[in-house]
Amino acid sequence: MSTDTGTTDHTELTVDVGPVAHGGHCVARHEGRVIFVRHGIPGEKVRIRLTEDGESAKFWRANVIEVLEPSPDRVEHFWHAADAQRSWSHGHPPVGGAELGHISLARQRRLKAEVLAEQLHRLAGPGFHVPKTPVEAVGEAASAAGTGLGWRTRTGFAVTPAGRIGMHAHRSEAVFAVREMPLAVDGINALRLWDLDLQGIERVEVAAPANGSRPLVLLVPAGGTRPKRLAAIAARLPDDVSVAQLDPATGAVTQLRGRTWVQESAAGHDYRVTGDGFWQIHRDAPETLVGAVTGFLHDGGYLAAGSVVADLYAGAGLFTAPLADAVGVTGSVLSVEGAPGTSRDARKNLHGAPQVEIVQGKVERVLRQKPRNFDALILDPPRAGAGKAVVNQLVASGPRAVAYVSCDPASFARDVGYFRQAGWDLGALRAFDLYPHTHHMETVALLTPRR
CATH class of the missing domain: 2.40.50.1070 (OB fold (Dihydrolipoamide Acetyltransferase, E2P))
Known part of the structure; x- marks a missing residue:
C-alpha cells in the first residue's frame, strides 16, 4: 500500500460518510474508530483506501476510491490529476489543491459554512452564540454558470x-x-x-x-x-x-x-510585491477584503477623516493604502509587518502618504513601543492566527474596534475566544469563498469591547 503505516488487512473498507470537518475531509467511523475521509460528501456510502492507519493511531486517514451511493451534489471532477477515484484506479493518490472538486459549488459553500459554525461553537468559548454566516461566492463563481476555475494568480x-x-x-x-x-x-x-x-x-x-x-x-x-x-x-x-x-x-x-x-x-492603488512576498491569490480577493474591512469600520464610525488606525501583519500594504485614503492627512496609519522584504515593499508602495508610518517588526513589540489611542486596528495574521499574547496586547492598546481578517476558521475561532475572555464581543462577521474547490475560506470580523 502507498503511504499506509500500519495493518494491511484494513487497507480498503466500506463506510458511510459523516459530517464535514475542518481540513478538507469528512468524518467516518469503522468499529468505533474515527477515519478522516477525503473526496467524499456527507451522506454517501463509499469504499475507501486507508492512507494512514495503525492500531496505536488516534484516528486513521483515507481516500474515497469508489462511490457506492452518491450524493445528489456530486459532480464530475474538473481535473483528472486531482480526481481521487480516477487516480487510485491508476494505482496512485490524487494531487492536492482541489480536494472539493467533486462537489457542486453551492454545496461546497454550505459545507464551509458548517465548518465555520462548528469551529466557533467548539473554540470561541462557553456561552458564545454562533451567528448564522453564509459563505459568499466571489467573482466568476458567483454567477449561475460559474465554474470556480481560473482564479489563482x-x-x-x-x-x-x-x-x-x-x-x-x-x-x-x-x-x-x-x-x-x-x-x-x-x-x-x-x-x-x-x-x-x-x-x-x-x-x-x-x-x-x-x-x-x-x-x-x-x-x-x-x-x-x-x-x-x-x-x-x-x-x-x-x-x-x-x-x-x-x-x-x-x-x-x-x-x-x-x-x-x-x-x-487593488482599491485604486498599485502595489509592488517582491519575490514570493504575500499577496491574496484569488484575483478578486483584494477588492473583496478591502471592501469588507472598510465597510465594517465605516459603518461603525471607526474610520473617517482624522481617525487613528493600525494595519497589523500589513504585508505590502493592501489595507494600508485605502486606510490612508480614508483617514486623510489629518489622521494616521501605523503599518506593521514582520518580513523585512515585504516591509520594504510597503515603504515603496506608501512613500507618497505622509500620514502612514511603516514599521518592520513583531506586532506586540511595535504596539508596546508606539502606544497611541487607536480608533481601530486591522488584523490580518498568517494561518496560525494571532494567538493569546498578541490578542491581549491588542486589547491593552485600547482600540475602539478590531477588524480581523482570517484564512483559517480554527485559529480565528480560538482567537475570538481570547477576545471574549478579555471582555470583547464579535459584532459582525462575513465569510468568503475565495478558494473554490478547496476547503479554505476567508472571514472578516468586527470585534468591539463589551459594553
Whole structure:
C-alpha cells in the first residue's frame, strides 16, 4: 500500500460518510474508530483506501476510491490529476489543491459554512452564540454558470525526479507530473511550464497579476545547480516574463531576467510585491477584503477623516493604502509587518502618504513601543492566527474596534475566544469563498469591547 503505516488487512473498507470537518475531509467511523475521509460528501456510502492507519493511531486517514451511493451534489471532477477515484484506479493518490472538486459549488459553500459554525461553537468559548454566516461566492463563481476555475494568480509547483512540473499528493512527498492547473489564471497556464526540462530545480513559484502586468517565475534550485542551468531554463520562457532565483533559506531573490517583483492593483492603488512576498491569490480577493474591512469600520464610525488606525501583519500594504485614503492627512496609519522584504515593499508602495508610518517588526513589540489611542486596528495574521499574547496586547492598546481578517476558521475561532475572555464581543462577521474547490475560506470580523 502507498503511504499506509500500519495493518494491511484494513487497507480498503466500506463506510458511510459523516459530517464535514475542518481540513478538507469528512468524518467516518469503522468499529468505533474515527477515519478522516477525503473526496467524499456527507451522506454517501463509499469504499475507501486507508492512507494512514495503525492500531496505536488516534484516528486513521483515507481516500474515497469508489462511490457506492452518491450524493445528489456530486459532480464530475474538473481535473483528472486531482480526481481521487480516477487516480487510485491508476494505482496512485490524487494531487492536492482541489480536494472539493467533486462537489457542486453551492454545496461546497454550505459545507464551509458548517465548518465555520462548528469551529466557533467548539473554540470561541462557553456561552458564545454562533451567528448564522453564509459563505459568499466571489467573482466568476458567483454567477449561475460559474465554474470556480481560473482564479489563482499565484501557484507553487514541485518538480518530479525527471524534471517535470508537478504537484504533491496530500500529506505526501510523492510528486506527480501535471499538464494543466485549472484553478490558475490564463497567464499561468499560458507559460506551459509542463513543457520545460526543470532538472536541477526543486520548486517553481509563479505570479501572474490579475491586472495583466508582467508575470514572474521564481526558480528554487537544488543544491549544486549551476547558474548556467538557471539561465538555460529562463531562456525557454517567453520574453515578456520576468525570471528570478529564490533562496528559500534567506528569502533572497536574484534577478535572472526582467524584474524581481510584480505589480498588483487593488482599491485604486498599485502595489509592488517582491519575490514570493504575500499577496491574496484569488484575483478578486483584494477588492473583496478591502471592501469588507472598510465597510465594517465605516459603518461603525471607526474610520473617517482624522481617525487613528493600525494595519497589523500589513504585508505590502493592501489595507494600508485605502486606510490612508480614508483617514486623510489629518489622521494616521501605523503599518506593521514582520518580513523585512515585504516591509520594504510597503515603504515603496506608501512613500507618497505622509500620514502612514511603516514599521518592520513583531506586532506586540511595535504596539508596546508606539502606544497611541487607536480608533481601530486591522488584523490580518498568517494561518496560525494571532494567538493569546498578541490578542491581549491588542486589547491593552485600547482600540475602539478590531477588524480581523482570517484564512483559517480554527485559529480565528480560538482567537475570538481570547477576545471574549478579555471582555470583547464579535459584532459582525462575513465569510468568503475565495478558494473554490478547496476547503479554505476567508472571514472578516468586527470585534468591539463589551459594553
